[in-house]
Amino acid sequence: MADTQLTKKDFASDAEVKWCPGCGDFAIMNAVRSGMVAAGKPRDEVAIVSGIGCSSRFPYYMETYGFHTIHGRAAAIASGLKVANPKLDVWVISGDGDSTAIGGNHFMHVVRRNMNLNYVLINNKIYGLTKGQYSPTSEMGQISKSSPYGVIDYPMTPAKVAISLGGTFVARGIDKKMKLNEEICVRGAMHNGLSFMEIFANCVIYNDGAHDKLVNKEDGADYHIILKHGEKMIFGATSQYCLVQDGFGIKAVRIDKADEADILVHDEKNAEMAAILAGMRPDNGLPIAFGILYADDRKKTYNDMVYEQVDAVKEKRGRSIDDIMQSGHTWTV
Amino acid sequence: MAENAKLTSAEQIVIKFTGDSGDGMQLIGNQLTALAALDGNDVNSLPDYPAEIRAPAGTVAGISGFQMCLGDHKIYTAGDAPDVLVAFNPAALKHSSKFVKAGGMIITNSDSFTEKSMEKVGYTSNPLEDHSLNGYDVKAIPMFTLVREALAEMELPIAAKDRCKNFFTMGVLCWLFNKDKQLVLDFIQEKFGPKAKKPLLKVAQANTLAFKAGLNYGETAIMFQERYDLGAAQIEKGLYRNITGNDAAALAIAAAGEKAGLQSFIGSYPITPATDLLHYASEMKDVNLVTMQMEDEIAGICSAVGAACAGDLAFTTTSGPGLALKTEAAGMALILEVPLVIVNVQRGGPCTGLPTKTEQSDLLQAMFGRNGDSYMPIIAANSPADCFDATYQAAKIALKYRTPVIVLTDGYIGQGSCPWKVPKMAELEDLRPYVNFWVPEAHPGEKYVSYKRDPETLARDWAIPGTKGCQHRIGTLEKDINGAVSHDPMVHQQMTEFRKAKVDNLAKVLPDVEVNGKTSNKVLVISWGGTYGAVKGAVDRMIDDGKPVSGINLRWVWPFPANLGEVISQFDKVLVPELNMGQLSLLLRAKFLVDVESLSKVQGDPFREYEIIDKVNEMLGE
Numbered sequence: 045m046a047d048t049q050l051t052k053k054d055f056a057s058d059a060e061v062k063w064c065p066g067c068g069d070f071a072i073m074n075a076v077r078s079g080m081v082a083a084g085k086p087r088d089e090v091a092i093v094s095g096i097g098c099s100s101r102f103p104y105y106m107e108t109y110g111f112h113t114i115h116g117r118a119a120a121i122a123s124g125l126k127v128a129n130p131k132l133d134v135w136v137i138s139g140d141g142d143s144t145a146i147g148g149n150h151f152m153h154v155v156r157r158n159m160n161l162n163y164v165l166i167n168n169k170i171y172g173l174t175k176g177q178y179s180p181t182s183e184m185g186q187i188s189k190s191s192p193y194g195v196i197d198y199p200m201t202p203a204k205v206a207i208s209l210g211g212t213f214v215a216r217g218i219d220k221k222m223k224l225n226e227e228i229c230v231r232g233a234m235h236n237g238l239s240f241m242e243i244f245a246n247c248v249i250y251n252d253g254a255h256d257k258l259v260n261k262e263d264g265a266d267y268h269i270i271l272k273h274g275e276k277m278i279f280g281a282t283s284q285y286c287l288v289q290d291g292f293g294i295k296a297v298r299i300d301k302a303d304e305a306d307i308l309v310h311d312e313k314n315a316e317m318a319a320i321l322a323g324m325r326p327d328n329g330l331p332i333a334f335g336i337l338y339a340d341d342r343k344k345t346y347n348d349m350v351y352e353q354v355d356a357v358k359e360k361r362g363r364s365i366d367d368i369m370q371s372g373h374t375w376t377v
Numbered sequence: 378m379a380e381n382a383k384l385t386s387a388e389q390i391v392i393k394f395t396g397d398s399g400d401g402m403q404l405i406g407n408q409l410t411a412l413a414a415l416d417g418n419d420v421n422s423l424p425d426y427p428a429e430i431r432a433p434a435g436t437v438a439g440i441s442g443f444q445m446c447l448g449d450h451k452i453y454t455a456g457d458a459p460d461v462l463v464a465f466n467p468a469a470l471k472h473s474s475k476f477v478k479a480g481g482m483i484i485t486n487s488d489s490f491t492e493k494s495m496e497k498v499g500y501t502s503n504p505l506e507d508h509s510l511n512g513y514d515v516k517a518i519p520m521f522t523l524v525r526e527a528l529a530e531m532e533l534p535i536a537a538k539d540r541c542k543n544f545f546t547m548g549v550l551c552w553l554f555n556k557d558k559q560l561v562l563d564f565i566q567e568k569f570g571p572k573a574k575k576p577l578l579k580v581a582q583a584n585t586l587a588f589k590a591g592l593n594y595g596e597t598a599i600m601f602q603e604r605y606d607l608g609a610a611q612i613e614k615g616l617y618r619n620i621t622g623n624d625a626a627a628l629a630i631a632a633a634g635e636k637a638g639l640q641s642f643i644g645s646y647p648i649t650p651a652t653d654l655l656h657y658a659s660e661m662k663d664v665n666l667v668t669m670q671m672e673d674e675i676a677g678i679c680s681a682v683g684a685a686c687a688g689d690l691a692f693t694t695t696s697g698p699g700l701a702l703k704t705e706a707a708g709m710a711l712i713l714e715v716p717l718v719i720v721n722v723q724r725g726g727p728c729t730g731l732p733t734k735t736e737q738s739d740l741l742q743a744m745f746g747r748n749g750d751s752y753m754p755i756i757a758a759n760s761p762a763d764c765f766d767a768t769y770q771a772a773k774i775a776l777k778y779r780t781p782v783i784v785l786t787d788g789y790i791g792q793g794s795c796p797w798k799v800p801k802m803a804e805l806e807d808l809r810p811y812v813n814f815w816v817p818e819a820h821p822g823e824k825y826v827s828y829k830r831d832p833e834t835l836a837r838d839w840a841i842p843g844t845k846g847c848q849h850r851i852g853t854l855e856k857d858i859n860g861a862v863s864h865d866p867m868v869h870q871q872m873t874e875f876r877k878a879k880v881d882n883l884a885k886v887l888p889d890v891e892v893n894g895k896t897s898n899k900v901l902v903i904s905w906g907g908t909y910g911a912v913k914g915a916v917d918r919m920i921d922d923g924k925p926v927s928g929i930n931l932r933w934v935w936p937f938p939a940n941l942g943e944v945i946s947q948f949d950k951v952l953v954p955e956l957n958m959g960q961l962s963l964l965l966r967a968k969f970l971v972d973v974e975s976l977s978k979v980q981g982d983p984f985r986e987y988e989i990i991d992k993v994n995e996m997l998g999e
Contacts, residue, residue: 124683
């Protein structure tokens with residue numbers, strides 16, 4: 045079988061998938077496989093690194109090299125892996141607990157360094173593997189086993205964090221929107237730099253329906269917008285809303301009340317706008333933004349710069365280890 | 378005239394420098410170390426500085442020190458009580474005069490003994506005049522006056538001129554110890570002259586003048602009645618340089634990678650006293666050594682594990698609190714069974730403890746500081762130069778057994794320096810045979826099985842990402858031979874036994890311990906790591922005195938060498954001096970059911986030979 049003819053099915057391992065029936069992770073795995081097909085690397089040049097959590101079982105189900113590591117640290121491990129062998133197509137699969145709580149530090153720094161990794165954060169706003177405690181992305185007031193009277197932590201918005209750290213590819217999807225997720229994963233896989241892909245997922249057992257408001261058949265479309273580069277920001281079940289500038293921010297207005305020239309057009313290279321879009325929430329009267337919020341590959345990647353520096357030092361100094369060992373004040377006995 | 382000062386030959390001289398932190402004590406100390414070494418002496422040194430970068434000037438708490446011992450024979454430690462103390466100000470004198478050998482020399486800068494500076498450290502009268510230093514040979518030199526005179530022609534701020542007192546002092550010492558002045562003049566040119574990295578021509582000129590003024594002062598002042606002459610030590614032939622333990626370890630990391638045919642990788646985070654290792658390694662980008670300064674200690678080791686998984690020869694470097702943070706990820710390397718070397722430069726603990734002071738109190742952390750049954754080999758370097766070999770050996774064992782290995786050094790040997798016989802790359806052991814990645818071409822018709830083991834070493838078959846057709850999954854959950862997650866009770870029993878047996882097996886190939894002295898005797902003194910020098914020096918002296926004492930040094934602290942139990946059983950009493958509360962003693966008692974006596978010291982300071990001799994005498998009933 046020629047490598048170029050790989051299909052999504054070729055990326056499935058023999059291992060039995062042990063996620064709960066109906067788990068959002070299935071759909072996301074499907075999208076990731078599309079991304080891998082698009083990237084065009086043979087399976088033995090793909091490595092997946094995961095931390096701990098339901099989503100972190102991911103590598104076992106993929107016919108690639110896989111490393112199921114420790115809680116929160118996948119980004120740091122993947123960084124070493126990528127620097128050691130930049131030819132590999134490296135994916136980090138992580139959850140909201142893994143990436144925003146115990147591994148928050150590594151998530152921040154891997155984005156900041158612009159390591160050329162594909163970073164998927166599956167956000168179900170709950171700890172599933174430990175059977176239902178709230179996470180840093182859980183909503184205020186959310187009832188969970190460790191918040192029986194409601195969460196009193198303000199939630200964090202990972203995509204906004206990623207943009208604030210100079211992330212070069214920031215996208216958001218949701219398990220129910222299979223085609224959108226595929227687009228995100230394909231674009232992310234092709235992006236040269238850290239591709240941060242936050243995908244909302246439903247935990248059928250511990251946080252069922254957490255995202256229903258956004259995707260229900262009746263009025264879900266009123267609460268989210270799918271951004272497309274160069275297209276007007278229009279949303280709603282009947283495309284009845286649009287986004288317009290409002291001082292330094294933006295607001296949602298009925299399209300029939302807006303001047304067409306005022307309707308914002310999505311520019312995926314506008315980081316300031318992306319930060320605002322990433323922070324939109326229905327409870328602020330704004331739709332959740334899906335799609336590619338920001339993408340710009342003009343920034344060099346860390347892994348490229350490592351070897352540019354290596355080459356420059358080799359060129360400039362070009363010593364052997366013997367040279368270095370024999371340098372400084374030496375004397376012969 | 379002092380020109381007639383008697384030239385007395387000496388076997389060894391211990392010198393201590395003390396002054397304000399940031400006043401160049403480490404620089405002058407290292408300079409004299411290099412000078413003595415270049416002149417053929419054997420040298421051992423010990424820097425001693427406060428945790429604050431610029432501690433309050435003129436206070437006892439802010440004193441930075443540097444002690445060194447030079448001799449015409451093999452020198453194992455920075456020496457016991459100084460023969461010569463150079464104390465640059467009243468605070469330094471207050472801090473250090475009590476350490477000086479009775480009758481020893483104290484050189485000080487009398488210009489710094491102002492009323493205010495003496496008052497600051499609680500001197501109610503001038504100790505240079507009030508006879509409180511009777512019994513010492515005090516040389517009160519008006520250094521500022523003399524340096525300013527020597528530099529009168531130069532246009533430099535007074536403060537810059539006064540800083541030249543260090544090279545003035547070097548001049549005095551160079552004369553006092555009969556060293557080759559040209560070596561210092563060359564050094565000044567090298568450091569500040571036109572060809573230096575950052576030429577500072579005025580500084581070069583000023584230091585040269587100050588140095589010569591110091592030389593002349595020694596020669597012409599009536600102050601010195603004696604000079605010392607140390608012959609060259611009998612040392613193995615070869616090319617030498619002076620090296621700190623941290624630099625030696627950094628070089629070993631580069632060398633081991635090259636000899637393994639792999640890129641070396643360091644994932645690390647700055648921490649005292651290990652940081653210099655990262656600094657030096659970071660300069661070596663031209664020899665396939667990649668360093669990543671990560672966001673924290675955990676990321677440091679995690680990036681190293683990632684690099685190891687990709688087939689680099691991976692290292693992480695740290696000190697005690699950092700090792701504590703790396704705990705879980707060290708266990709990850711262990712259960713994944715990938716090679717990794719953790720270099721831990723120990724410092725005083727617990728927690729933040731004494732960042733700049735030495736201690737050996739991470740031994741039990743290295744042994745047991747992980748969840749689960751998680752043994753890993755531990756090697757302890759016994760001198761600055763030995764950090765090279767210990768790190769190199771650790772890399773070999775890590776590769777050969779597919780296991781994390783801990784290298785224990787400490788602040789004393791990490792930052793201290795000694796002459797190092799520079800090895801040639803061609804002469805170092807080839808590590809390529811231990812890499813042995815699993816590739817399908819070498820196993821026709823065979824399917825890759827990730828936890829299939831070499832029957833002898835129990836090292837697992839290892840295919841790295843990118844190997845054609847060998848894609849597979851491994852993880853930190855317990856797994857079966859295929860790497861598939863398994864909660865089968867017998868699989869866990871067997872895998873745990875494999876992981877332990879791998880480390881136990883290592884003992885079979887480790888060199889036996891060698892006894893210094895008779896193999897059956899009244900007292901056996903066991904050293905490990907940084908206590909090697911003091912124990913070796915003390916035991917040698919006692920053997921010379923005809924005492925029934927022998928010594929051994931443990932290089933591999935885990936597993937113990939195969940003959941250790943037998944060796945120990947031949948002695949009536951066993952003494953383990955340690956810079957901790959008896960950690961190796963605990964392991965020896967547990968392993969061999971032997972009544973080990975522990976000599977503990979946790980004062981941020983290495984053992985002196987006399988402390989060990991006193992204890993042995995007590996055990997001998999003398």
